Amino acid sequence: MKKKYLYSIFLLIMTHEASMAQQQITIETKRNVLVLSTDADHALVSSYFGKKIANKSEYPVIPTLDKYLPGSDDLYNKREAYVASGSVNLLEPALSVTHADGNKSTVLSFQSFKETLIDNNRKLTTIVLKDPKYNFEVRLQYLAYFEEDVVEQWSEISHQEKGTVVLNKFASANLSLSGKKFYLKNQYSTAMREMRSEEQQLLHGLRTLDSKLGTRTNLLHSSSFMLSIDGPSAEDTGNIIAGSLAWTGNFRLDFETFDDYYLRITAGINNFSSNYSLKAGENFVTPKFVYTYSSNGKGLASRNLQNWARKYQLMDGAGDRATLLNNWETTYFDFNDEKLNSLVQDTKNLGVDVFLLDDGWFGNKYPRNGSTAGLGDWQFNKQKLKNGITSIGKEATTNGVKFGIWLEPEMVNPKSELYEQHPDWIIRQPERKEYYMRNQLVLDLTNKKVQDFIFNVVDETFAQVPDLAFIKWDCNSLIYNANSPTLKNQDHFYIEYVRGLNSVLERIRKKYPKVPMMLCAGGGSRVDYAALKYFTEFWPSDNTNPFDRIFIQWEYSYYFPSIAVDNHVTDMGKQPIKFKTDVAMMGKLGYDVKVHELSESDLLFSQNAVKAYNGFKEIVWHGQQYRLQDPYQHDVASISYVNDSKDQAVVFNYFMATRTTTRQALPIILKGLDANKRYKLEEINLYPGSKSPIDSSKVYSGDFLMNIGFNPEVNDRRTSVVIKISSI
Structure with a gap:
């Protein structure tokens, strides 16, 4: 009897020690929690993601309630928090590595974790995983925003191996979910038809949303999505995850169902043509994957992202915005000083804040009188503007309005002085025929000389117009024949391009921290939260027909706050001007109309509409949105x-x-x-x-x-x- 009692005590002690050895980590927000734990193999697994429960001590019980046990013929289905390839995992990985000795297997074992309280609303959790065979490390970062119920997740990869390690895939995050059914809502696009929505059940296999376009990376697919668990979610009901990858380059979102009850989301940079050679001691930091969980449908998920964005991510998200009059649909390329001065008067008469001078103001040897020439030659056109943009800026100031300008500094026309003088600054394959989109090629932002050139384009524009109050930053071409004349490792090209772009934007924001900038890319083909760190707003689509815009703006509202969405009243569409204006007010109002041709009633209505909008715009920009x-x-x-x-x-x-x-x-x-x-x-x-x-x-x-x-x-x-x- 005594021996049996002592044996029972021994078993109790051993069980206690085993449970103590297994680590539990909780990533908590106000309503939600992500529970991670270690297993007997020291792997970090995802135990639970969803609504918080009152008693934290009950979280360890959750994994024990999952009674699905794989048979001898089933795939290895451990729900690891960050899945590496080459060992026992045969599903889509987050990480795939070729080690310095050529071995392609990686095993990630839990080492430690640390919690850092940034302030009373943000906590950073850092989890260190290491390969027991190689001196290879992954640090998983989880930044939780308590009130907003948002988590930013990314990974940092480094090693001390004797040689170079090649990263073949390097996702920002894995999310492993359990449920009976999963439904994916995503948006797909073409030019003038952005953000068309589709929602479908994810059946067996892998569903991938990705971009390989280099620039304008949202042209075909959005890098944001909503995923419903156990059934389709409605506006105010259902369990849903809304996610968005903060990366301005090629992206990849994988949704893989497995073993009937599970789904794994893998989000990160697209590894297409991007094997990254990582030197010993170098730290590779992936972009942030932003996500939120809602047990009350899509509406709450949207508000979570919008509140987070306004407070923490969008440039000046809590601030003000300027209404503007754009000359593009009024003049296109055909204008001079007299016409522009008249438009400045129209800006004042309409009652908006800024006159924006669009494309066509530059180029002399190759005048920018159309889309085929001049791009890259950022000297004001002396035939159109006798006294340059300085004179137009002063004219605006004299009339009590502000002046803004259009730039497309990443691009070049083959018919330009820049193309003739710096052929080595252009992305292209030397042995291939040049292919033009909108008569353009893309400048090589992996080249620091090109980065300096683009920064100087902005800097010199400010030198001519010190009171410049707005920049519309456009980007109209994709990257074809991807090749940098100066980059040593072409596998790094797509990543280094984005790094170069961000470097330029960092420099601009350091010197000009407050100037509003619109993110535009042939319409709404470049919309992500990494770019919106530098831009106050974005252009959703070149389609300004108000009937179509209702759908476009509606879909953007699932992920982005209204203060970031530029909506203009234009001549497109046959609807009355009131309908056009009311639709444009569902965000940041602007105009692209021939003010002097408006009827007396339409002009009076528009003037009154600007005043009315000024009276409630703060509610639209900073309030809570309900569809x-x-x-x-x-x-x-x-x-x-x-x-x-x-x-x-x-x-x-x-x-x-x-x-x-x-x-x-x-x-x-x-x-x-x-x-x-x-x-x-x-x-x-x-x-x-x-x-x-x-x-x-x-x-x-x-x-x-x-x-x-x-x-x-x-x-x-x-x-x-x-x-x-x-x-x-």
């Missing part, structure tokens, strides 16, 4: 913005029916208000001479508006309605 009725399934699309104190809101409503429906029949349920507050609703931004059917004297409780709703009375004659909600 109320989508444009796909409803005759009226509706979206609202509510300020943080919940005492003001703006609701945009757009008539979308294209066949027999003539009105919004039922009330629209509002969201985000205070149930205990009382509100008045007023229609604003009315066209001159029109009268609203909305009774602004009536008072409604927030509870009523969020359960019963309100009918904005949108119909085929009142095609757009803007409602301002104010508490009393």
Whole structure:
């Protein structure tokens, strides 16, 4: 009996020691948690990702409840937190390495972890993994944003082997998830048709979203996505992960289902044509993979990302924005001093902040009178501008408006002085025929001389216009025949190009930290959070038809805050100017119209619209966004913005029916208000001479508006309605 008792004590002690040897790490935010733990083999595995539970001590129980045990013929399905290839894993890896001795197997064993409290909202968790055979190390970094429920994850790879290690694949992150079914919502694009949405169940196999384009990397696929677990998610229901890779170059997102109950997400730089030779002591840092979890549908996931972006990532995300008048659709390449001075007057007359001079202001030997010549020669055109951009800048200042300018400094026309003088600055294969997109080639930003040139283009522009108030930074060509004339290892090309671009942008921001800059790439083909660290906003699409723009802007809203989205009123589309303006107000308003050709009523409406927008733009830019009725399934699309104190809101409503429906029949349920507050609703931004059917004297409780709703009375004659909600 005594021996049996002592044996029981021995087993209890051994079990306790074993459990102590296994490490548990929690990455926590306000509502969610990612639980990592070590197993008997010292591998770091993902135990749980989802909603937090009240008792932290119960997290270790979660893995024991997973009763799926692989049989002898099954793939090795350990849910490692960062999967390496060449050993027992046969699924898509995060890391694939050729070691200095030629061995292609890597095993990552847990070594240690450290938590660093950055401030009361951010905690960085660093986990060190090492290969027991090689002096090779991976540090997994998890930066948790508590209030925003967002995690940034990336990896840092280094070694001390006797020779060079080649990284064949080097993802930023793995996420291993369990569930019955998985549904992927992603966006695909072409020029003028950006962010078209599709949602599908992920069946067996590998689904990859990627880019190999070099620049304009979102031209075909977005590097952002939403993944629903156990079933399709709706706006306010369902378990969902929203993710976005912060990288301005080639990307790769892998979604691999395995063993019926699991999905592994792998996100990072695309390893296409990019075997990276890593020297001993060198630290390779991957881009950040940004993600959030929501147990309350897509709407909350969007707000998490938007709140995080405004506070931590978007350039001046908590600040102000300028409205502007662009000359592009008014003049195209055909302008002179007189025309531009007239447009400055139009800018003042319209009431917006900035006059933006677009493409065509430069080039002398090869004048920029079209898209075929002059790009790269950034001297003002003496035939068009007798006194240069300095004179236009002064004209704007004299009239109480600001001056902005268009640049495309990464590109060059073959018909240019730059092409003639510096052929070694251009990306191309010397043995191949040159291929042009929009009559352009791309400059080699892996070359520090090219980096200096591009920085000097911006610097010299400021020298001519010290009060320059806005830059539209365009990028219109993809990279064909990828080759750097000066880079020693062409496998590094795609990575070094982005590093070179970021280096230029860092220098610009160091010297000119506050100037607003628009990110543009033949429309919305370059939209990611790494670039938006340097840019205050982005151009979603060259398609400014307001009917199409509702869908485009709607899809961007899943990942990016409205303050970052530039929407212009233009001549594109046959809708009335009120509809165009109301659609453009769903973000950062701008104009690209012939102001002097507007009718008296349209001009008066536009002037009043700018004033009205100035009265509520802070709510749109910094408030919480709620998608109320989508444009796909409803005759009226509706979206609202509510300020943080919940005492003001703006609701945009757009008539979308294209066949027999003539009105919004039922009330629209509002969201985000205070149930205990009382509100008045007023229609604003009315066209001159029109009268609203909305009774602004009536008072409604927030509870009523969020359960019963309100009918904005949108119909085929009142095609757009803007409602301002104010508490009393």
